[in-house]
Amino acid sequence: MSGDLYRLAMTVLHPGYEGTSAPDWLRRALGEGLGGVVLFARNAIDDRLIRDFRAENPDTVVSVDEEGGAVTRLEVMAGSSFPGNRALGVVDDVKLTEQVGRQIGRMLADLDITLNYAPSADVNSDPANPVIGVRSFGPTPELVSRHTVAYVNGVQGAGVAACAKHFPGHGDTITDSHLALPTVHASREVLAERDLPPFRAAIDAGVRSIMSGHLLIPALDPSMPATLSRTAMTELLRGELGFDGMLVTDAIEMRAVAAMFDPGEIAVRALGAGVDAICVGLSTEESLHAIRDAIVAAVRNGTLPEERLAQAAERVRALSSWYAAQAALRQEVHDDVDEGVGLRAARAALTTQGSATLDRGPLVVEINTRFSKAVDPATPTGITAALTSLLPDTERVQLEPEGGELPAFDERPVVLVAHDAARHAWVRDTVARALALRPDAIVVDTGIAAAPEGATHVATHGISRVSALAAAEWLLR
Structure with a gap:
């Protein structure tokens, strides 16, 4: 050789x-x-x-x-x-x-x-x-x-x-x-x-x-x-x-x-x-x-x-x-630091329907989808973490991919976190089941979204720490 x-x-x-x-x-x-x-x-x-x-x-x-x-x-x-x-x-x-x-x-x-x-x-x-x-x-x-x-x-x-x-x-x-x-x-x-x-x-x-x-x-x-x-x-x-x-x-x-x-x-x-x-x-x-x-x-x-x-x-x-x-x-x-540009972009990207204001920690129900192999398995959607940073009494429940039993809802506000509802019928069905029980639930979609009719809906159009924070800010405004 x-x-x-x-x-x-x-x-x-x-x-x-x-x-x-x-x-x-x-x-x-x-x-x-x-x-x-x-x-x-x-x-x-x-x-x-x-x-x-x-x-x-x-x-x-x-x-x-x-x-x-x-x-x-x-x-x-x-x-x-x-x-x-x-x-x-x-x-x-x-x-x-x-x-x-x-x-x-x-x-x-x-x-x-x-x-x-x-x-x-x-x-x-x-x-x-x-x-x-x-x-x-x-x-x-x-x-x-x-x-x-x-x-x-x-x-x-x-x-x-x-x-x-x-x-x-x-x-x-x-x-x-x-x-x-x-x-x-x-x-x-x-x-x-x-x-x-x-x-x-x-x-x-x-x-x-x-x-x-x-x-x-x-x-x-x-x-x-x-x-x-x-x-x-x-x-x-x-x-x-x-x-x-x-x-x-x-x-x-x-x-x-x-x-x-x-x-x-x-x-x-x-x-x-x-x-x-x-x-x-x-x-x-x-x-x-x-x-x-x-x-x-x-x-x-x-x-x-x-x-x-x-x-x-x-x-x-x-x-x-x-x-x-x-x-x-x-x-x-090297010194051209613009630490706020990501959050500014995330705030500008939010698409919302309806209105809601959280005044206490919600129950966050994460309707988990499997991300593609391009996404590192450790990457979080971030919505729960962002809400917890603003409302420490926030609680999370994770549903398994392809659905799962919804938790028992109490008087707390409910936030449903979905990803790519436009792609997954089971995600839309799970959201619909939850809304039938709690019509006041807020839906946050971090992917290609499909807004359920009549519900308060926030689309971040992506998964990132700043996108989650922008959504949480909107919910507490």
């Missing part, structure tokens, strides 16, 4: 790992040219950890999913300080979206994180979508396009690279790609008019990275998911849309592709399709070496041209170089 080929293969691999400190094998891999590391909440992210990475390889592309709202890795226990995309789309103030993006970018810059896997540029055209939902700015390409650009400008204006995802668009699916392969049944014309405009807009705005979606789109390629399709990745994204930045896969252990091929084969096919960086959400030394060796073997046997691997590695290095060149900008924005 030539040292150069080995190093090229390592450069395009961007693994995640288990544990709160950098394992020895990861340190060794960084010293051997590993191109990137992907961080999750389980890794206890702080500046010391990232200094450890950079001590081994100063050019490491350190990446994280910090969308704001439901998808946060840095604020997972308390909830995000920023509302998610749907809330920003409801407000529809691009200046505010850019300010939120800038503060998220500033937070990452202070930790020396290279790349934010955000924003979601997906148009949530199917309200039943199980994985995008409130992670999208909304249901129309025009709305999503202008806020994608604003978010990209905000993050990159703080000296951190942004990443528009999930190309060519994950909004028109009823399957979560973490669990199975979704199919987008749309013509090329519909894709061009509905799904591609936000990505075109992001490219025109200079987005440094794009993430592929594990999506089968027969109009583009009837046999391979977009991540593994040269038609989607090279002909469409590189050729037609003109993107020349770093193209990264969504995590390759997701069942949409993992059910088809082993990790090494996925990596080789993705690189051949035109992808530059392989995101491996959870890796070990053995699995990392297996993927590396599969890439090297593919080059040696002619399956993967060495020129394609070299081009991919160069795009990874180019992203790292861009980040290094933004050092002065990151220093400039």
Whole structure:
């Protein structure tokens, strides 16, 4: 194995790992040219950890999913300080979206994180979508396009690279790609008019990275998911849309592709399709070496041209170089602290029906839904915590997913906390049963909402600490 080929293969691999400190094998891999590391909440992210990475390889592309709202890795226990995309789309103030993006970018810059896997540029055209939902700015390409650009400008204006995802668009699916392969049944014309405009807009705005979606789109390629399709990745994204930045896969252990091929084969096919960086959400030394060796073997046997691997590695290095060149900008924005922007945005996003004023602690009934795999399991909806901070005698009851027996109601006020009522008939039925017993109950929905007729209803349009606080303030006003 030539040292150069080995190093090229390592450069395009961007693994995640288990544990709160950098394992020895990861340190060794960084010293051997590993191109990137992907961080999750389980890794206890702080500046010391990232200094450890950079001590081994100063050019490491350190990446994280910090969308704001439901998808946060840095604020997972308390909830995000920023509302998610749907809330920003409801407000529809691009200046505010850019300010939120800038503060998220500033937070990452202070930790020396290279790349934010955000924003979601997906148009949530199917309200039943199980994985995008409130992670999208909304249901129309025009709305999503202008806020994608604003978010990209905000993050990159703080000296951190942004990443528009999930190309060519994950909004028109009823399957979560973490669990199975979704199919987008749309013509090329519909894709061009509905799904591609936000990505075109992001490219025109200079987005440094794009993430592929594990999506089968027969109009583009009837046999391979977009991540593994040269038609989607090279002909469409590189050729037609003109993107020349770093193209990264969504995590390759997701069942949409993992059910088809082993990790090494996925990596080789993705690189051949035109992808530059392989995101491996959870890796070990053995699995990392297996993927590396599969890439090297593919080059040696002619399956993967060495020129394609070299081009991919160069795009990874180019992203790292861009980040290094933004050092002065990151220093400039270090003191540009706007601690209130997230709460201002969350307050502006509230949609309300009816009226109510809580004067004592309510009984909060959480009608729990299972969040998508993109959301860390520890992420709270936050409504109960926000109400308790204002009314200490607040009490919570949690119902199991798919329903469950309602608690016995007494004279206390009742707050029903739902998520994605528009998506789940059982959530709507549970709310209706509760309202039949307590017509004065207040309904708070943190997702894609469906307001019950005649009830007091608050929609936050997302899960975050500030969205919960904004709702609690409204209920106590």
